[in-house]
Amino acid sequence: MGYSVLGLIKLRRGKRAQTTVEIAFVFVGIVVLFAAIMQIWFWSNKQIVLRQESYNAKRVEAGTSSDNYILQWPPTYTPEELTENKVLRGE
Amino acid sequence: MIYLNKKGQAVAEMAIFGTLILLVFGVLLSFMQQFNDRQYVQMEAFRRALEKANSYTGDAEDGAGASVQYTLVQNRHQINLAGGYRQGNNVTQTGSANVYWAIPKSEKGSSADSLLVFKVNEDEGVFKYNDYIPEPHRRTDEDGNERPTYWVLQTENMNTESDTLFNETNVKNEDTYAITNQKTSRLKDDIVTAVPYKIVEKKSSDNDYEGPTIEEGILYEVKQGVYFDSDGQYKYSQSNTGNEVVRGKTWVTPF
Numbered sequence: 001m002g003y004s005v006l007g008l009i010k011l012r013r014g015k016r017a018q019t020t021v022e023i024a025f026v027f028v029g030i031v032v033l034f035a036a037i038m039q040i041w042f043w044s045n046k047q048i049v050l051r052q053e054s055y056n057a058k059r060v061e062a063g064t065s066s067d068n069y070i071l072q073w074p075p076t077y078t079p080e081e082l083t084e085n086k087v088l089r090g091e
Numbered sequence: 092m093i094y095l096n097k098k099g100q101a102v103a104e105m106a107i108f109g110t111l112i113l114l115v116f117g118v119l120l121s122f123m124q125q126f127n128d129r130q131y132v133q134m135e136a137f138r139r140a141l142e143k144a145n146s147y148t149g150d151a152e153d154g155a156g157a158s159v160q161y162t163l164v165q166n167r168h169q170i171n172l173a174g175g176y177r178q179g180n181n182v183t184q185t186g187s188a189n190v191y192w193a194i195p196k197s198e199k200g201s202s203a204d205s206l207l208v209f210k211v212n213e214d215e216g217v218f219k220y221n222d223y224i225p226e227p228h229r230r231t232d233e234d235g236n237e238r239p240t241y242w243v244l245q246t247e248n249m250n251t252e253s254d255t256l257f258n259e260t261n262v263k264n265e266d267t268y269a270i271t272n273q274k275t276s277r278l279k280d281d282i283v284t285a286v287p288y289k290i291v292e293k294k295s296s297d298n299d300y301e302g303p304t305i306e307e308g309i310l311y312e313v314k315q316g317v318y319f320d321s322d323g324q325y326k327y328s329q330s331n332t333g334n335e336v337v338r339g340k341t342w343v344t345p346f
Contacts, residue, residue: 026105030112037116044123048130055134062141065194067155071142073135 036087043082051077117172128167128184136163136186143208144192149219153201156193163187164211164249166282168317168325175259177276177338179325181317183251207246209311211284212327216311220244223290223306230295237295242305247287254281268346275339280317281332286310 054077062072085091140161147157163186171180193203205220221229228242256279264271288310292302316331325336 033112037119041119041123044127048126051130051134062138065145065192069142069145071138073138073142075134 032088035090039087039090040082043080043086047079050080051075114172117170121170121172124167124169125182125184128165128169128182129186132163132165132184132186134186136161137188137190139163139210140188140190140208141192143206143217144190147204147206149204153199154195156196156203158191158193158203158205159189159208160206161188161190161208162210162286164209164284166212166315166327175257175276176274178257178259178278181253181255181280181282185249207244207310209286211311211313212315214313214315214329216286216313218310223288239296240292240294240302242290243293244288244290246310247289250283250285250287252283252285254283255279270344270346271341272344273339273341275337278317278336278338279334280327281314282316282327283312283314285312 054075058072058075061070140159143161144157144159146155147159148155149157165184166181167184168179169182171178174180191203196203207218207220209216209218223244224242226233229238230241230243231237257277259274259276262273262275264273286309287307289307290305292305294300294302313329314332315327315329316334317325317327317336318331318334319336319338320326
């Protein structure tokens with residue numbers, strides 16, 4: 001378990017080492033968690049762009065008048081799978 | 092004794108910091124859902140307006156076409172950070188589009204109808220502008236000349252009333268072989284969406300002038316209930332009013 005930074009200075013040498021190791025582990029965990037959250041955020045933003053592209057691809061059909069007009073909705077788009085590799089390794 | 096206190100402080104610090112990280116993650120998730128839903132609603136409103144304008148024939152026989160003011164209202168279920176197990180939160184997303192598309196009618200010199208269309212979740216209401224404004228009070232007369240005073244139909248802000256019932260049960264059974272946990276949530280959510288309108292007098296010489304209210308009321312009102320569709324999404328429809336969505340999970344921890 002980590003100690004407060006000011007407290008570290010006053011602690012014994014052995015405790016300080018333990019705290020340093022714990023902080024190192026926690027810091028790595030926090031960075032990984034933050035990176036994973038950002039990857040999910042990027043994935044979500046990318047879906048908005050991809051969906052817009054597939055929507056725009058149908059604009060000529062949607063804007064052409066005909067007697068047997070077909071509603072161009074929903075867009076033919078399948079969201080990208082959000083995998084563990086994508087979230088944790090950014091692949 | 093000093094070490095014990097310091098340890099306690101560190102645990103408290105981590106508990107607060109961890110909660111903050113989870114809170115930030117939850118808020119980000121909520122934003123993701125909102126951005127996605129908003130995009131869907133705006134896209135759909137325009138495509139449906141195109142379809143309605145192109146396909147509407149009305150009473151006249153001069154082919155299809157209309158001037159459409161399309162409003163799409165969707166109640167989406169979003170995460171609720173403070174809610175119970177699968178409780179969610181009902182968020183209303185609105186998109187609108189205006190389309191004037193009457194090629195066959197224009198070719199034959201016929202005027203296209205003006206429509207107000209409200210699609211609330213899965214139910215649609217179509218209203219013809221001229222049904223509310225009698226001929227002597229329309230903006231132009233039969234020869235196309237502008238009248239000095241005329242009536243206009245204005246829709247007001249939509250009213251939404253929701254009646255939500257949610258409860259959550261946890262059942263835990265222990266025997267000599269395993270611990271069985273069962274978690275169940277029950278959600279009942281009825282929403283009444285109403286679109287008020289009023290008819291007011293206008294002057295062609297003064298755009299800012301708004302005369303007395305001639306008439307006011309509710310243009311479209313619909314009551315809808317929540318259901319869980321086959322794609323795994325919560326949706327609302329008139330035919331599901333009073334419906335209860337029951338979801339749950341069971342997990343067993345063997346010894």
